[in-house]
Amino acid sequence: MRRACAAVLALCLAAAPRGAGAEEPPESVAAMRNPVAGDPAAVRRGQGLFLQNCAPCHGASADGKGPGAVGLRPPPADLAGPDVVPKHPDGWIYWRIANGKRGTAMPPFAFSLSEQERWSIVAWLRSLRPAAAGAAQAASTTEAGRAPLVAAH
Numbered sequence: 001m002r003r004a005c006a007a008v009l010a011l012c013l014a015a016a017p018r019g020a021g022a023e024e025p026p027e028s029v030a031a032m033r034n035p036v037a038g039d040p041a042a043v044r045r046g047q048g049l050f051l052q053n054c055a056p057c058h059g060a061s062a063d064g065k066g067p068g069a070v071g072l073r074p075p076p077a078d079l080a081g082p083d084v085v086p087k088h089p090d091g092w093i094y095w096r097i098a099n100g101k102r103g104t105a106m107p108p109f110a111f112s113l114s115e116q117e118r119w120s121i122v123a124w125l126r127s128l129r130p131a132a133a134g135a136a137q138a139a140s141t142t143e144a145g146r147a148p149l150v151a152a153h
Contacts, residue, residue, distance in 0.1 A: 023102055025095035032091025036119045037126070046124030049117050057105060062128060072105050080128045093122045 036042035051060060056068040062079035069076045077084045085093060097118045100108035109118060 025092055025099070029091035029095045030089045032089070032094060034090040034094070034119050034122050034126075036116065036123050037090065039123065042116075042120045042123045043127045044124075045117070046120035046122070046127075049113065050121050050124055053109065053113065054121070062125065068105075074104055076105070079125055085125050086129055090119075090122050090126070093125060094118055097121055 050058075050062065054062075055066050057066045057072065057076040058064055058079055059066040059069070059076075063081070064076040064078040066076065079085050096106070097113070098108060098110040100106045113121075
């Protein structure tokens with residue numbers, strides 16, 4: 001019986017995607033380029049895919065405060081803020097979507113979303129960065145005692 005369990009475990013591990021659940025992606029992902037970067041249609045698709053697959057935990061605005069985030073430890077990442085998306089290359093974000101993150105509720109999406117769908121989500125997340133940067137600047141300007149800057153839409 002022990003041998004059978006060990007054999008099944010070995011087969012499952014062999015069938016898992018390389019790096020699945022690993023804490024950090026291999027250095028090679030930094031060189032990956034988003035093939036749909038700058039494509040407005042991909043950004044729109046990415047938003048829809050994010051809302052369907054990611055928003056339950058990360059929230060519709062990607063702030064990490066979705067309804068499914070309640071009680072999760074660690075909590076989902078704030079992808080709209082300055083600490084995740086702006087600090088990582090597209091390949092890292094793509095890799096994290098594909099492989100999930102061990103020790104969290106973040107599942108791998110390598111088998112449920114196509115490569116293009118994962119890249120579209122990355123494109124949408126990148127489109128949030130100007131809003132996050134504008135909000136950070138407005139907050140720091142207000143804290144300095146000056147009137148907040150208002151971004152034009």
